[in-house]
Amino acid sequence: MHEMSITQSVVQAVCDRMGDAQIRRVCLEIGTLSGVVADSVRFCFDLITEGTTLEGASLEIIQPTGKARCRDCGAEFVLNDLLVLCECGSANRELLAGEELKIREVEVMA
C-alpha cells in the first residue's frame, strides 16, 4: 500500500516547509487518476501524524476528476479511468486533469 509512503511524504513535506508551526488543517489534491486512494490516505493520516506538528490536524482531500484532450480530433472529454477512449475511437489523448498529487495548503496556528 503506497498510500503509507505517500502520507509520510505529505507529513515530511509539511514539516520541511512549516518548521515548528502547529498545523490545524491540511488540504491535499489527489486526482482520481493519480493512482492514490484518498480513503487510504485518510486511514494512514492519523497514524503517521502522531507525535508530529500535524497531530490532531484535520485532513481535507480535493479529488479533481480526469479530463483529457484528444490529440487526433481535439475533443475534450471526461476520463473516469485511464482506459477511456475519445468518442472518435482514439486512445491518443493528453491528460489535462486527474493526476494531481499535491499539497494545496495548510492552516497553521498564528
Next chain:
Amino acid sequence: MCATCGCSSETILELHEHNHEHGHDHDHDHSHSKTRTVTLEQAVLARNDALAERNRKWLAERSILAVNLMSSPGAGKTTLLERTIRELGAELRVSVVEGDQETVLDADRIRATGAPAIQINTGQGCHLDAKMLARGLQTLDPPEGSVVLIENVGNLVCPALFDLGEQARVVITSVTEGAEKPRKYPQMFRAADLVLLNKIDLLPYVKFDVDDFLDGARRANPGVEVLQLSATTGDGIADWYGWLRARLP
C-alpha cells in the same frame, strides 16, 4: 460547541469578535486562537522527485544507462536478467540493483551469473524509491558507460508512482498472468517506455488473448512499444537486446 455563535473550547478557525448576549455561561475556557492559511502548492513527492533528478544527473555524468524493471511477482524479471547478463553482460557491463521486501535470494541468483549485484530490502515498503536507488548506486559503484538494471519490488501498483531517476521504465507481464493486466493496472502500463510480454513459449498451454492484451496496453499507453519474448527459451529476446543497445548513451 456553543450552538449560537459556534465558539468552542477547541480551536476556532478565525479570530472573531462577538457579543455574548445569548443565555449561557461561558465557564469553559475557550481561547479564540487565530490561524492562518498558507498556500503550498507543492507536489507530495517533491522530495523523491528531487532525489530522482539527482540520480539522473549522476547517471548521465557517467554515461550509465539505468533501466527500471517492474512487474508482478513471478513474471520472470530475475530469469530475464539472468539470461540478459549471461548473453550480454560482458558487452554492456551490466550490474543489478535488486529490490525485494525480504531475502537476498535474487541478488544471489544474479551474482551467480558473475554480474555485480546489490540487494535492497524494502521491509514493509512495496516499492523502491529514489533514496534507495541512490544508496544502491553508491554501494554498487557502476563503471562509466555501463548498464544498471533495477529490478523493482514485484508489484504492479506502487512502483509506478516513484521516479527513481532511471532513463527508462520497462513493464514485464507473463502470459500465465492473464491478458487483462493492462486494464487492471493502467497506471503501471501508462508509466512504461517498453512492455515485455514474457513466457510466450507457454502460449499453447494457457488461455491468453495476445490481441486483447495489446489492446489494453495501448489503451493505457497509446504508442507504447510491446515486445514478445521468452526469457527461458530465448524466443524474441534479440529484440529486447536491440532495444537496450539502442538506449546506450
